[in-house]
Amino acid sequence: MQVYSDIERESETFALPNVEVWHVPPGDHRTRRLYFETPAMRDVYGESIHGMQSGWYWWACSPGCLPDSEAIGPFATEAEAVADAQGESE
Numbered sequence: 001m002q003v004y005s006d007i008e009r010e011s012e013t014f015a016l017p018n019v020e021v022w023h024v025p026p027g028d029h030r031t032r033r034l035y036f037e038t039p040a041m042r043d044v045y046g047e048s049i050h051g052m053q054s055g056w057y058w059w060a061c062s063p064g065c066l067p068d069s070e071a072i073g074p075f076a077t078e079a080e081a082v083a084d085a086q087g088e089s090e
Helices: 007-011 039-049 078-085
Strands: 019-024 055-060 072-075
Touching: 019 078, 055 078, 072 078
Parallel strands: none
Antiparallel strands: 019 055, 055 072
């Protein structure tokens, strides 16, 4: 799921979402398929989530690009991960 770190940018005509929120299910710690996956990206993403706990994560990432940050999480819910990415967490 792609979201905006600043929700006010959603209404801007040419603004793109800059955060990806994603889930690592229990037992799926080696590969996560993405809608823009290529063999090179699969290798990078596969390495980046190896050994991660299950849960919701987010990282700074423009559509079609590699992440700009390390994965942040895990969070219990998708809503908690989005809130943290948008600076709304407590």
